[in-house]
Amino acid sequence: MPYLASDKIAVIDLATGSVEELPLSEELLNSRIGGAAVAQALYAEHEEGDPLVLGAGLLTGTLLSGSSLGLISGKSPRTGALAHAPLTLYAGLEIKYSGFDYIVIKGRSAEPVYLWVHDGIADIEPAAEIWNADVWTATQEVRKAMGDELIQTLVAGPAAVAGSPLGQVMINFWASGDRFGLGSALAAKNVKLVALRGMGLIEINDPEAYVAACVGLLGELKSGGWAGKKGLMDLAAGLGEADFAAWLAPLAHRHRAGFNTPFAANTFVFLEGDPKELKEPAAPEPGVLLTDLDAPLSLMKLGLDAKEACAIIRDCAKAGLDAAGLAELAAAGGVKDAAGVRGLMSAGDAPASGPAGPFSPCAPDKAAFADFGQGGPEWWRRRMALAYVFGLDPVFALMSPQIDEAKLIELAEVGAGLSIAPATLEQVLSGLAG
Amino acid sequence: MGIKIDPGKCTACMACELACGYHRDDAFALLSACIIAYRARELKDYFGVVLKEEDTLVIARPEGLEVKRIGAVEEDQGEADASAKPMLLREPCDLCADREGGPLCQTVCPVDAIYQG
Amino acid sequence: MLPSPDPRPPARPRPASGSSPSPPTQAGPVVGSALAALPRRPRLGIYCGGGASHSWLWMVDSFERLGLDDLCFLDEKGVASGGLAGLDALAVSGGDAFALAGALGPEGAEAIESFVRSGGLYLGSCAGAYLCLRSSKAPLNLFNFVQARISNLARELPQPLMLAEKFSTPYGCAHVFHPVREAVWLAPAEEGPWSGGGRFAAPLYGGPAMLPDDPCLAMATYADFHPRTRFLAPRELAEATLLGRAAALRAPLGAGWLHLYGPHLEHPGFAEANRLMAEALTHDLPDGPPASPPASPPSWLAGEAVRGLARQLRREVSNSRIVAAGLEDHPVRWRIGAKVYEPAKFRVFLEAAWRRVPALERASALPLAPEESLALGEGWQEITAGLRGLRRALEDSPDPGRDTTGQANRLFDQIKRACVGLLTLHFAARGPRGGISRPH
Numbered sequence: 001m002p003y004l005a006s007d008k009i010a011v012i013d014l015a016t017g018s019v020e021e022l023p024l025s026e027e028l029l030n031s032r033i034g035g036a037a038v039a040q041a042l043y044a045e046h047e048e049g050d051p052l053v054l055g056a057g058l059l060t061g062t063l064l065s066g067s068s069l070g071l072i073s074g075k076s077p078r079t080g081a082l083a084h085a086p087l088t089l090y091a092g093l094e095i096k097y098s099g100f101d102y103i104v105i106k107g108r109s110a111e112p113v114y115l116w117v118h119d120g121i122a123d124i125e126p127a128a129e130i131w132n133a134d135v136w137t138a139t140q141e142v143r144k145a146m147g148d149e150l151i152q153t154l155v156a157g158p159a160a161v162a163g164s165p166l167g168q169v170m171i172n173f174w175a176s177g178d179r180f181g182l183g184s185a186l187a188a189k190n191v192k193l194v195a196l197r198g199m200g201l202i203e204i205n206d207p208e209a210y211v212a213a214c215v216g217l218l219g220e221l222k223s224g225g226w227a228g229k230k231g232l233m234d235l236a237a238g239l240g241e242a243d244f245a246a247w248l249a250p251l252a253h254r255h256r257a258g259f260n261t262p263f264a265a266n267t268f269v270f271l272e273g274d275p276k277e278l279k280e281p282a283a284p285e286p287g288v289l290l291t292d293l294d295a296p297l298s299l300m301k302l303g304l305d306a307k308e309a310c311a312i313i314r315d316c317a318k319a320g321l322d323a324a325g326l327a328e329l330a331a332a333g334g335v336k337d338a339a340g341v342r343g344l345m346s347a348g349d350a351p352a353s354g355p356a357g358p359f360s361p362c363a364p365d366k367a368a369f370a371d372f373g374q375g376g377p378e379w380w381r382r383r384m385a386l387a388y389v390f391g392l393d394p395v396f397a398l399m400s401p402q403i404d405e406a407k408l409i410e411l412a413e414v415g416a417g418l419s420i421a422p423a424t425l426e427q428v429l430s431g432l433a434g
Numbered sequence: 435m436g437i438k439i440d441p442g443k444c445t446a447c448m449a450c451e452l453a454c455g456y457h458r459d460d461a462f463a464l465l466s467a468c469i470i471a472y473r474a475r476e477l478k479d480y481f482g483v484v485l486k487e488e489d490t491l492v493i494a495r496p497e498g499l500e501v502k503r504i505g506a507v508e509e510d511q512g513e514a515d516a517s518a519k520p521m522l523l524r525e526p527c528d529l530c531a532d533r534e535g536g537p538l539c540q541t542v543c544p545v546d547a548i549y550q551g
Numbered sequence: 552m553l554p555s556p557d558p559r560p561p562a563r564p565r566p567a568s569g570s571s572p573s574p575p576t577q578a579g580p581v582v583g584s585a586l587a588a589l590p591r592r593p594r595l596g597i598y599c600g601g602g603a604s605h606s607w608l609w610m611v612d613s614f615e616r617l618g619l620d621d622l623c624f625l626d627e628k629g630v631a632s633g634g635l636a637g638l639d640a641l642a643v644s645g646g647d648a649f650a651l652a653g654a655l656g657p658e659g660a661e662a663i664e665s666f667v668r669s670g671g672l673y674l675g676s677c678a679g680a681y682l683c684l685r686s687s688k689a690p691l692n693l694f695n696f697v698q699a700r701i702s703n704l705a706r707e708l709p710q711p712l713m714l715a716e717k718f719s720t721p722y723g724c725a726h727v728f729h730p731v732r733e734a735v736w737l738a739p740a741e742e743g744p745w746s747g748g749g750r751f752a753a754p755l756y757g758g759p760a761m762l763p764d765d766p767c768l769a770m771a772t773y774a775d776f777h778p779r780t781r782f783l784a785p786r787e788l789a790e791a792t793l794l795g796r797a798a799a800l801r802a803p804l805g806a807g808w809l810h811l812y813g814p815h816l817e818h819p820g821f822a823e824a825n826r827l828m829a830e831a832l833t834h835d836l837p838d839g840p841p842a843s844p845p846a847s848p849p850s851w852l853a854g855e856a857v858r859g860l861a862r863q864l865r866r867e868v869s870n871s872r873i874v875a876a877g878l879e880d881h882p883v884r885w886r887i888g889a890k891v892y893e894p895a896k897f898r899v900f901l902e903a904a905w906r907r908v909p910a911l912e913r914a915s916a917l918p919l920a921p922e923e924s925l926a927l928g929e930g931w932q933e934i935t936a937g938l939r940g941l942r943r944a945l946e947d948s949p950d951p952g953r954d955t956t957g958q959a960n961r962l963f964d965q966i967k968r969a970c971v972g973l974l975t976l977h978f979a980a981r982g983p984r985g986g987i988s989r990p991h
Contacts, residue, residue, distance in 0.1 A: 004462075062462055063452060063542060090448070090473070097464075119869035121862070136477070147874035147939040149474035173477060197873050201463035211456060215541055222544065230445060230545070253479055254496070257447035262544030264445035268479035278442075278496040280480045289479065465876065474880055488781070489714065519606045519645055519756050521895050522819070523902065 002029055003205040004062060004416040009042070010100045010122040012115065013049065014189055015107030019122045024101045029418060034058030036084040036358075036388035037428045039073035042104050043082055049106025050075060052185055054087075054095055054154070054194065057391015058416055059408070061096030061202065061259065063214040065221055066396040066403065068258035070095040071388060072154065076180035077165045077188075078325075078354030084432075085178035085360050086394050087154065088258040089266070089291070091171045094152040096391075097198030109190040114142065118197045127192040134158055134318040135170045136285070142195050154194040156187035157320015163188070165350035166329075168322040174266075174289045175317055175324075177362030177394065179355050183320050205417035213411055220402045221262060225369030230264040231255035232293050235395070238368040239293075247300050248290075251275055251310055256289065261393045266291045269310045288314035292362045298327030299341065308338040315345065324362070325350060358432065359384040363394035372401045381433035389428060435550050437469070437527055437537060439483045439494035443547035446471045446481040450539035450548055457530055457538050468527045469539050469548075483547075488526045586833065592621050593639040593836050598679070599971055600626030601654025605899045606645035606677070606756075606815060611974060612903075613817045613825040614642075619832070622978045624971045631658035635665075639836050640672035643679030644817060645756065647890070651682050652690040660693035667696065668805025670837035674828075677758035680811035681727075684759065688723050697802040697809055698764040703728055703792050711783050717757065718783050729757050730789035732781045734821075735814060737798045738774035744801075744834040745827055750774050753798075753824040758813035760796035769797035770810070770831060801835065808835040852924055853916045860924045861912040864973065867931035868908055871966075872901040874938040881942075883951045885959045892963065897938065900970040907977040910987045918979045927976070930969045937962045 002024060011020040032038045035057035042053050052074035059067050070092025076083035087095070095103075099120025109124070112131040116123040130138045135157040143151050153172050160167025160183035167184030169176050186194075204210050229238065233252060236244035248267070253275040257264035269275065270287040288310055290296055295316075299309035316323035328351045330341045355361045363384065366375055372383075387397035390408050397403065405425060412418045454467035468486040475481070485492040486504070493500045529550075530537045540548040586592070595614060599607045614622060625634045625641070635641060641663065643651065655663070667673050673696070675683055683696045701722075708726045711718035719728040734752045739745035751771075763769055773793040776782075782789055798813045815821075816828040852860065878894035885892045911917070919927070941958050948954040980987045 061452075063449070063456065065449075065544060093448070118873060119865065121866045121869060123866065144943070145939070146870070147942045148877035149476075149880070150877060151873075199463075199465055199869075199872060199876060201459060201461045203461050207456070207460050211538075215535075215538075218542060218544060254481075255445060256479070256481070257445035257544075260447050260449040260452060260542075260544075262447070264447070264545075280475070280496075281478050283478075285477050287479070289476075472880070519604050519815075521605070521899050523895055523898055 002416060003203050004059065005101050006099050006120065006200065008100050008120060009102045009104065011104045012122055013107050014105065014109035017124055033389050033420060033428050035391055036071055036073060036432055038102060039071060039084065040082065040432065042102055043073055046104050046106050051104050051106040052182065053102055053104050055102040056092050056096040057389060058412055060391030061093045062415060063211055064411060065218050066261050066393045066400060067391050068092050068261045068393045069387060069391040072169055072182050074182055074185050076182065076354060077184050078181045078350055083180040083358050084388050085169060085176060085180055085182050086362065087171060087176055088393050089171050090259050091152045091154060092391065093259040094196040094198055097200050098196050099198055099200055105189060105191065112190050112192055114192045115194045116146065117194060119200060131192055132158065132161065135320045136173050136318050138193055139172050142193065146195065148197060151195050151197045155320060156183045156192055159319045159321040160184040160187040162348065164321065164348045166322040166325040168320055170317065170320050173317060175291045177292060177360040179322055179325060179360045179362060204415055206414045210415040213414060217402060217407065221400055224400060226263045226399045231267040232290055233267065235265055235293055235368060236297060239364050241297060244297055244300060247306050248296060251306050253287065258393050261396050263396050263399055265395045271307060271311055271314065288317055292324050294362065295323035295327055298324060298331060302330055303336050304338050312338060312341055319345065321345060357381055359388065364398055367398050369399050370401050382429055385429040385433040436487060437485055438549050438551045439485065439492065439499065440547045441482050441494040441496055441498065443545050444483055444494060445545055446473050447544065449542045449544060453538040453542045466524055468524050486524055486526050586618055589833055593619065594621045594637060595619060596623050596625050596635060596638040596641045598641060598643040599624050599967065602646045602650030603644065604646040605896065608899065608903045609815060609817045609819055610642045610644050612819045617825060617829045619829055620978055620981055624975055627654040627659055630655060630662050635662055635671065638671060640674055640832060641666060642674040643682060645677035645679065645815065648678040648681035648691060651678055652694055657693055664696060667807035667809060670806040672807055672832065672835050673809040674832060676812040676815050676817060677756060680813060681759055683809055683811060684761065696804050697767055697811060699767045699800060700762045701727060702760040702762050702796045709784055709788055714783055730784035730792050731776065732756060732783060734777040734779040735773055736775040736777050737771040739771050740769045743768055743770045744831040745770055751823045751827060752777055753814035753816050753821050754818050755814040760793045760798065760813055761800055761811065763797050763800050767800050767802040770799040770801055772796060773798045807837065850920045851916045852919050856924065857914055857917050860928060863928040864911060864931060865908050867935050868901060868905050870935040871938055872898055872905055874942055875901050878942060881945055883945055885952060885956045887956065887960050897966055900966045904970045904973045907973060910977060914980045914985050914987050916985055917976060918985065919976060927972050930972065934966055934969055937965060
């Protein structure tokens with residue numbers, strides 16, 4: 001039995017309504033390591049069913065700082081190619097502990113359904129009642145039906161149901177890093193959402209050594225340039241976007257991290273009430289969590305004020321629409337006001353070209369608060385490939401040169417009991433990054 | 435001396451919760467942790483940390499720190515329960531007594547929101 | 552006072568390792584050899600009926616880990632209606648002694664007395680110990696099987712230093728009081744199953760300190776306080792009340808024995824205490840075959856039916872514990888009878904069931920008729936539905952603690968019964984046919 005894994009893959013055939021459980025083969029782990037590389041192999045294996053593959057990195061959900069990454073891989077409606085979208089916040093954690101290492105969703109259901117994945121069980125549940133619901137309602141309804149507020153959902157909103165190429169896979173209520181329209185790919189399978197909850201336990205190969213290595217690494221990381229900074233405003237400043245902080249500050253409430261991610265790259269903004277007040281807000285839905293810098297930054301650059309921009313992002317979150325893609329579309333069309341941007345929300349259009357390459361551009365295209373000694377697209381793709389294989393938050397991966405390939409090979413050995421030859425890692429990374 | 439939490443610094447990353455689960459189970463799991471990132475009221479961005487000690491719950495809310503007695507008989511809620519057995523689901527914080535470096539939750543908190551005092 | 556000589560010869564030769572001056576600290580090997588010396592695997596009944604708290608689950612965990620895994624579960628009806636036949640021992644753990652006595656009633660008292668007199672072993676800890684101590688209070692006086700008195704009894708209650716609600720219980724016109732909680736050190740008596748061994752720790756949660764009269768024998772006394780002892784009364788009072796008093800005793804009754812423990816030697820966090828408890832148990836088990844061996848199950852599920860049931864159990868126990876874990880965030884508490892219950896208690900039972908699901912998934916056959924399998928699966932489905940309904944009711948209720956008490960009470964009962972059903976199946980499937988292997 002492999003460590004840091006549940007040793008189980010679910011293959012859900014929506015056309016037949018069947019769920020097959022397969023062991024996670026050692027051969028797959030040895031040759032592909034984990035995360036996007038395994039998802040890529042499973043995608044190829046089940047390609048006839050146009051699969052979407054959910055999974056997590058080899059070290060996701062552990063004490064390795066930044067190990068928050070889950071992913072959804074599939075053919076992008078925007079690019080027509082295999083793409084990997086990051087699932088951060090707590091979604092990657094929940095995938096890791098769901099009792100399955102990977103979940104292959106293939107075929108198309110005859111009726112609207114949602115998937116309920118919990119503790120090694122994948123159930124297909126009817127979703128007619130929530131099919132047209134917005135993202136927030138759908139998440140709340142499923143949590144209510146299943147009886148737990150901590151259930152993590154990957155949702156196709158109304159935009160995805162309508163087939164928009166900007167239909168994003170949403171996490172609970174918020175934007176994920178999906179810029180590939182994979183929400184629409186999910187909806188095209190007649191799947192409204194995937195609900196995940198795992199209360200399992202992940203064994204470690206050498207627990208003491210792994211934890212000691214993670215603690216030691218955190219000690220090094222804490223001397224990094226990100227220390228003492230948090231939220232999208234600091235992130236933007238770190239990337240040279242000096243005006244952003246002043247633009248967003250009047251709305252900014254608190255900053256939230258993804259699972260075990262030292263840098264809190266998400267900022268909650270209040271559209272109602274005083275964002276500086278530190279108490280439970282009276283309004284049930286006072287604002288929106290900004291999880292992707294590109295959307296507010298692009299809307300700012302169009303000339304929108306922060307409140308208008310964040311209100312649009314909130315509406316995109318409910319609709320399951322990729323707000324960053326929408327802003328890009330607006331910029332390409334010369335739109336300069338909120339009404340114009342809103343007018344594009346239901347158009348069903350997308351920017352002429354989708355993201356280049358298989359990794360989401362939600363992670364900045366350069367390092368932040370850190371000097372890696374190198375840069376450029378090739379470096380970025382390799383860094384992303386590394387993050388998507390081992391399970392690192394892609395934004396934090398650009399702040400943490402201390403988490404290098406040698407360190408990850410060492411952690412894989414002590415944590416997962418997986419010996420990775422440098423040549424294998426090379427093959428895996430170049431197989432993903434090109 | 436006990437664990438204290440600065441709710442203003444906390445970013446709800448759950449590193450503390452996983453560390454505590456590890457301390458209990460020698461594996462990665464969350465269900466036996468005595469320090470828990472409270473994250474249910476997501477739409478309100480209302481989050482914090484709850485720590486179970488021997489007799490008290492330390493609750494770090496955005497408003498500040500609150501300490502509550504566990505199992506105290508309130509109003510007319512119940513009679514004395516001398517034979518009450520501890521539920522072993524979440525054992526109270528032992529400050530990682532067997533660990534040289536002190537409480538692991540404190541060690542792994544990336545933003546130093548956890549301290550002893 | 553020195554203990555009186557043992558009035559009965561040991562039931563069987565003691566295992567060699569048990570007489571070692573430095574008993575090993577690991578639980579497995581010694582008990583393994585003690586078990587190996589037994590002519591057959593003992594069949595143990597665990598009481599889980601009225602008056603019992605959840606600590607009977609500690610018995611289950613400890614016995615299972617020690618290889619004493621021929622277990623069955625009895626409620627008050629089971630005890631009264633012949634369920635003790637075929638058992639070697641009955642274990643009664645903690646709870647409320649008066650409620651235990653009330654639930655078991657005269658029929659239960661008679662059944663237990665007859666069971667022990669005919670050679671059976673009664674093992675009681677905490678409330679299970681109080682139950683059998685001499686008492687003039689009804690209904691405890693139905694169970695006056697052991698000539699020993701409670702020493703932690705006071706007419707005038709001292710002032711508690713802390714945890715007032717856990718400090719005392721009314722006992723007629725006096726009070727049973729508990730000067731300490733948590734771990735204490737026990738010292739084996741010079742004679743008896745643990746003689747020659749070193750001191751060991753066990754946790755005390757309201758259990759008795761005892762003053763044995765002839766022919767009872769102390770097996771261990773309260774020797775000292777532990778770094779983890781919590782003082783609810785001044786140390787001097789705790790010393791006077793506990794130290795030197797019997798913490799564990801054995802008492803003959805007819806052809807059988809009663810073992811009474813103040814502390815919970817079965818607590819899963821105390822391996823050495825577990826080992827010693829099992830060693831004492833093997834020491835006084837009845838000789839010869841049981842009065843009536845358990846009947847073979849009439850039918851067995853096999854193949855796809857086993858996998859289907861195991862899958863359904865995984866699904867529903869998982870669903871239930873997800874809701875139950877979520878309920879732990881809720882500040883609700885319910886007053887049921889004399890006790891206050893918190894939602895965490897649901898998960899105590901659900902976790903006990905959950906831990907056994909993987910073994911059921913590996914079973915090659917399960918001793919169950921198809922209709923029983925259906926009922927077991929449906930029972931767990933109802934629990935999921937009940938917990939989800941409870942959660943919805945809590946969210947909708949202006950006074951959740953009161954409005955949902957009935958619902959919670961029914962669910963506690965349902966979950967306990969379903970848990971017993973699953974545990975029964977788990978232990979019945981041990982052995983070559985069921986294919987559930989014994990832990991190493």
